[in-house]
Each structure stands twice: as C-alpha cells, then as structure tokens.
Amino acid sequence: MLRIHKGPIIVGAIFIALLPWLFGRMPALEHYTPLMVFAGIYCLLTIGLSLLMGYAGQISLGHAAFYGIGAYASGVLTIHFGLNPWLCMLAGALAAALVALAIGTPALKLKGHYLAMATLAFGIIVNIVFREEVRWTGGPDGLVGIPGLSLFGFAFDAIVKYYYLVWTVVAVAFLFTANLIQSPVGRALRAIHTSEAAAGAMGIPIARYKVVVFVFAAVLAALAGSLYAHFMNFINPGTFDLFFSIQLIIMITLGGMHSLWGAMIGAILIALLSFEWLHHFGEWEIVVYGLVLLIVTIFFPQGLAGLPKMVMERIRR
Amino acid sequence: MESFAFSHQLLQFMVTGLTVGAIYAMVAIGFNIIYNVTEVLNLAQGEFVMLGGLVMVFIHVSLGLPLVIAFAATVLVVTVVGVLLDRLAIRPVRQPTVMALIIATVAASMIIKGGAMLIWGKNPYDLPAFSGREPIVVGGLVLQSQYLWVIGFLVIIAIALALFFNRTILGKAMRACADNGDAARLVGINVRQMVLLAFGVSAAIGAVAGITLTPIALMDYDRGAMLAIKGFAAAILGGLGSFPGAILGGVILGLIESFGAGFLMSGYKDAYALIVLLLVLFVRPSGILGSMAVARFKRF
Numbered sequence: 001m002l003r004i005h006k007g008p009i010i011v012g013a014i015f016i017a018l019l020p021w022l023f024g025r026m027p028a029l030e031h032y033t034p035l036m037v038f039a040g041i042y043c044l045l046t047i048g049l050s051l052l053m054g055y056a057g058q059i060s061l062g063h064a065a066f067y068g069i070g071a072y073a074s075g076v077l078t079i080h081f082g083l084n085p086w087l088c089m090l091a092g093a094l095a096a097a098l099v100a101l102a103i104g105t106p107a108l109k110l111k112g113h114y115l116a117m118a119t120l121a122f123g124i125i126v127n128i129v130f131r132e133e134v135r136w137t138g139g140p141d142g143l144v145g146i147p148g149l150s151l152f153g154f155a156f157d158a159i160v161k162y163y164y165l166v167w168t169v170v171a172v173a174f175l176f177t178a179n180l181i182q183s184p185v186g187r188a189l190r191a192i193h194t195s196e197a198a199a200g201a202m203g204i205p206i207a208r209y210k211v212v213v214f215v216f217a218a219v220l221a222a223l224a225g226s227l228y229a230h231f232m233n234f235i236n237p238g239t240f241d242l243f244f245s246i247q248l249i250i251m252i253t254l255g256g257m258h259s260l261w262g263a264m265i266g267a268i269l270i271a272l273l274s275f276e277w278l279h280h281f282g283e284w285e286i287v288v289y290g291l292v293l294l295i296v297t298i299f300f301p302q303g304l305a306g307l308p309k310m311v312m313e314r315i316r317r
Numbered sequence: 318m319e320s321f322a323f324s325h326q327l328l329q330f331m332v333t334g335l336t337v338g339a340i341y342a343m344v345a346i347g348f349n350i351i352y353n354v355t356e357v358l359n360l361a362q363g364e365f366v367m368l369g370g371l372v373m374v375f376i377h378v379s380l381g382l383p384l385v386i387a388f389a390a391t392v393l394v395v396t397v398v399g400v401l402l403d404r405l406a407i408r409p410v411r412q413p414t415v416m417a418l419i420i421a422t423v424a425a426s427m428i429i430k431g432g433a434m435l436i437w438g439k440n441p442y443d444l445p446a447f448s449g450r451e452p453i454v455v456g457g458l459v460l461q462s463q464y465l466w467v468i469g470f471l472v473i474i475a476i477a478l479a480l481f482f483n484r485t486i487l488g489k490a491m492r493a494c495a496d497n498g499d500a501a502r503l504v505g506i507n508v509r510q511m512v513l514l515a516f517g518v519s520a521a522i523g524a525v526a527g528i529t530l531t532p533i534a535l536m537d538y539d540r541g542a543m544l545a546i547k548g549f550a551a552a553i554l555g556g557l558g559s560f561p562g563a564i565l566g567g568v569i570l571g572l573i574e575s576f577g578a579g580f581l582m583s584g585y586k587d588a589y590a591l592i593v594l595l596l597v598l599f600v601r602p603s604g605i606l607g608s609m610a611v612a613r614f615k616r617f
Contacts, residue, residue, distance in 0.1 A: 059419060112419070132584040249420060287427070287428055290426075298409045301412045
C-alpha cells in the first residue's frame with residue numbers, strides 16, 4: 001500500500017492526456033469531457049481525504065465545507081472585490097488552511113464517533129453560513145457571474161483547455177501525496193492509524209501530524225472548490241452540503257480509502273454515476289448510493305482497489 | 318406593560334424550547350440505548366423519527382385507523398425497521414472498525430431516507446393533533462395541547478426505561494452487556510439478542526418522537542439527519558450513555574435553540590445546537606453527567 005509504482009502512473013497520465021481526443025472521435029461520448037473535468041475536481045478532494053481517512057485513519061464527515069470555502073472565496077472575492085481569480089484561489093486555500101487549523105487542533109484530539117460528529121456538525125454550520133449571509137454569498141440562490149481563469153493572456157475558456165488545467169493540478173497533487181506517503185511522514189501516518197499509543201511511544205508527534213494532514217486535505221479541497229467555481233461560473237450552497245460530504249465518503253469507500261489509486265477510481269466513478277448514469281435511476285438515486293455504500297462496506301472493505309488482491313487470495317486458497 | 322410582554326414572550330419561548338427539547342431527548346435516549354450495548358453510534362437514529370411521523374400519517378390519515386391503533390402499529394413497524402437495520406446493515410460488517418460501522422449506519426440512513434422519498438415523495442405531511450388544535454390558555458400563555466403530549470410521552474418513556482433497566486431481568490441483562498459484553502456472555506446472556514433488542518427499543522422510542530412531533534412541525538423524508546445530529550448533541554451535552562443526561566441535554570439544547578432563534582438570528586436556528594455540540598466536544602467531551610474515567614474505557 002505504501003509503494004506507488006511508476007508504471008501505472010505513466011499509463012494513467014497518458015490515458016488522461018489522450019482521453020479528450022478519444023472522446024472527440026466518438027460523438028456518443030463527446031459529453032464525457034466536461035464530466036471528466038468534474039471527475040478531476042473530485043479527485044483533488046478524494047486524494048486529500050484518502051490521506052486523512054485511509055492513511056491517517058481520521059474520519060471527516062464535513063469535508064464539503066472546505067470545498068465550499070474555496071468556491072465561495074473565489075466567488076465572493078471576484079464578484080464583490082474584483083480580485084484576480086488566481087489570487088482568490090490562493091486566498092481560498094489560505095482561508096481553508098486557517099479554518100482547518102482552528103477546527104482541527106481541538107477536533108483531532110477526539111476519536112472515532114466523536115470526531116465524526118464534530119466534523120459533521122462543522123460541515124453543516126459552514127453550509128448554514130453560506131445560506132444565511134445573503135449579502136455576501138447570495139444566500140440559497142448563490143452567486144452568478146464568477147469569471148473564468150486565464151494565464152498570461154491564455155484563457156481557459158474551452159472545456160478541453162480547462163480539462164487539461166484541472167488534470168495538471170490533479171497530477172501535481174497526486175505525485176506530491178504519493179511522495180509524502182512513501183516518506184517517513186507516510187509511515188508515521190500509518191503507524192498512527194494502526195495504534196496511536198504505539199506511534200506516540202515511538203516518538204511520533206501524533207497531534208501535529210494529524211492536524212497537518214487535515215490542513216493539507218482542506219487546502220486540496222479549497223483548490224478543488226475554486227476550480228469548480230471558475231469552471232461553472234456559478235455556485236450555490238446546495239453543492240457543498242452534507243450530502244456531498246457523504247458522497248465523498250462513498251467515493252473513497254468505493255474506490256478503497258487505503259490507496260490513492262482507489263481514491264481516484266472512486267472519484268471518477270461517482271462523478272460519472274452522479275452526472276450521467278444515475279439519471280436513469282431518477283428518484284432511486286439516494287437508495288442506490290446507500291446500497292452501494294453498504295455493500296462495499298460489508299463485502300469489500302478494501303474497495304475496488306483491493307479487489308485484485310481479494311480475487312488472488314480466493315484463487316490461491 | 319412592556320416588561321410584561323417581554324416576560325410573557327420569554328415564557329412562550331421556554332415552552333416551545335421544552336417541547337423541542339423533549340424530542341431531542343427522545344432521540345438522545347435512542348442513541349444511548351444502542352451505544353451502551355454495542356458502542357455503535359447509530360447515525361440512522363433520526364430516520365426512525367422521520368419514519369415514525371410518516372408511517373403514522375399513512376396509517377392514521379390515509380388508512381383512517383383510530384389514533385391508538387395507528388400509534389401502536391406505527392411503533393411496531395418502525396421497531397421492525399430497527400431490528401432489520403441491525404440484521405442487514407450492522408451485524409454483517411466484516412471488519413467492524415469504528416469507521417466502518419459509522420459508514421454502515423450512514424449508508425443505512427440513506428437507504429431508509431431514499432425509500433421514504435420513493436413512498437411519500439418530497440412534500441411535508443401533517444397529522445391531526447392528538448386532542449385537537451384548540452389552544453389552551455393558561456394565565457395569558459397560549460399552549461398547544463400537543464406540546465403537553467410530547468412532554469408527557471418523554472416522561473412515560475423515562476419512567477418505563479427506568480423500570481425496565483432496574484426491575485426486569487431483561488433490562489438488567491442489557492445493562493450487563495453495556496458494562497462488559499464479554500463478561501455478560503460468560504454468565505450466559507445472549508449478547509446478540511440484546512443488541513437486537515437495543516435496536517428495537519431505540520427505534521420504538523424514535524417512532525414515538527416522530528409521531529408526537531409531526532402534528533407540531535409536519536414531517537418529510539429529509540428531516541432525519543438534522544434530528545439525528547441534534548439528538549446526538551443532546552446525548553453528548555448530557556454525557557454519552559447517561560439517560561438522565563440525555564433528558565437534561567435535550568431540554569437545555571431545546572431551550573438554547575428556542576431562545577437563540579427568538580432573540581438572536583432566526584436563520585441560524587439549526588446552527589445553535591451544532592455550535593453547542595462543537596463546544597462541548599472541544600471543552601468537555603464527557604458532557605455534564607458523563608464521567609471522564611468511564612469514557613476512557615469506551616472505544617468512542
């Protein structure tokens with residue numbers, strides 16, 4: 001789980017790079033390119049969450065709050081203050097880091113159920129703020145007219161351009177996180193997950209590591225939120241509610257939270273499910289999500305990423 | 318005159334707060350029953366309340382059965398759902414880590430909520446108040462009679478549970494499981510059955526909360542999550558696992574929410590309970606009546 005091989009990374013990168021071209025050749029799949037933009041944004045969220053939940057073993061049921069903080073920083077600062085979008089993105093990441101530090105420091109002293117409920121409550125409170133501070137956030141109607149992104153005169157105005165922008169950020173985040181996991185920090189996180197007492201006895205500063213990972217996950221989520229806001233040019237509180245926090249949990253559970261690859265697979269699958277495939281289910285959507293989550297939790301605790309290993313073990317037996 | 322109006326308003330908020338608090342207390346008691354026996358925090362607890370309300374609407378209003386029969390039938394239906402929850406979602410989890418169990422209850426709550434939406438749609442439903450909507454006027458204070466029903470049922474539940482846990486063999490067996498599951502098994506208590514019973518009783522209490530709440534605040538499929546987290550806030554505030562604590566926590570939370578919405582900003586009504594929850598978790602996770610020493614033995 002700690003080793004992340006180079007081969008699959010290169011194959012994955014080439015696949016992602018060629019995907020828009022492939023979709024462009026297949027009219028029936030053309031609309032999958034924007035879906036993959038959302039998938040990339042979700043990947044940013046799940047990479048951080050996988051590090052927090054899968055590697056460090058700390059549950060967060062309010063991660064949509066940081067996603068929202070990024071998006072609203074971008075929205076509010078561009079619309080009310082006319083700031084440069086990149087500056088807003090930075091401000092959003094900084095705000096998320098500060099909030100994560102303020103909430104994470106006391107919250108991460110809690111374990112299991114208590115941490116779950118603290119993060120859940122935090123997520124709902126932030127969402128209520130988005131809804132109630134109408135003067136700044138536009139309330140339930142949200143903010144319209146958030147500008148797009150451009151760099152040195154090059155505007156990311158076409159979906160394909162934005163696709164490459166998002167996936168470049170995902171690639172950077174993935175490589176950084178993969179390196180982190182394979183470093184002593186990663187091993188320390190695994191030790192905390194296995195036994196906090198033992199990790200502490202070995203001299204690992206448990207509290208500091210947990211908070212750092214929480215802040216890191218929050219910053220990635222805020223970046224994802226900014227990317228979302230500048231892509232959609234419109235945000236409203238519904239995108240960042242409790243249900244989305246739970247959707248994130250579904251993503252990393254389905255993919256397998258003990259693996260970065262699992263986090264990516266889960267994010268892509270749920271993005272495609274929620275925007276495309278689940279339309280056929282209509283009203284059944286919530287039930288389907290619940291069933292998927294329950295079945296994976298009961299029968300495939302390692303998620304899809306753990307499936308090959310599970311099958312191999314079955315065959316060998 | 319003005320001070321009279323103010324104190325009058327104060328009393329009015331207090332009555333509302335007590336009523337809402339009684340509902341939170343019932344949810345908190347439900348949390349505690351399951352938590353004590355299994356150390357599982359059942360995040361689907363709020364769905365029991367929602368189901369209680371909607372099933373009651375179906376049996377009492379749509380089918381037209383009389384109040385008492387509908388009440389009993391609703392409690393029975395929701396109890397069965399609670400038992401099924403344990404059988405189908407909690408017990409099958411193969412690697413029962415705290416995280417896996419939390420996720421399993423979240424999944425179950427989504428299935429229940431989604432199922433309720435498929436059956437009843439997204440509209441809120443009303444239920445006739447048990448003894449009519451004619452308000453009672455006591456010394457200038459306007460009371461809905463349903464408020465008294467809610468508080469009355471909390472009192473009945475509290476007395477019944479106290480008798481059950483202290484006077485019956487079954488209740489004592491459940492307390493034994495709560496203290497130490499392995500030791501309970503050694504003296505011949507069927508722990509699995511006790512867990513099943515805990516889910517059943519907890520669901521039944523949730524159903525009562527839903528049935529009594531619906532005539533006051535209507536009910537729709539989406540209410541479960543918020544009720545669950547506020548009930549949890551009440552349980553934590555009072556001290557997780559303590560029944561007097563659940564009642565105390567529920568009442569305090571209801572009052573805070575009622576006064577907060579009345580005197581501060583009403584838009585943040587739902588936030589007050591959550592802020593209290595965060596503060597308690599950060600400052601004194603063992604709650605008012607909980608003991609730190611006991612809390613350490615638990616797995617959280």
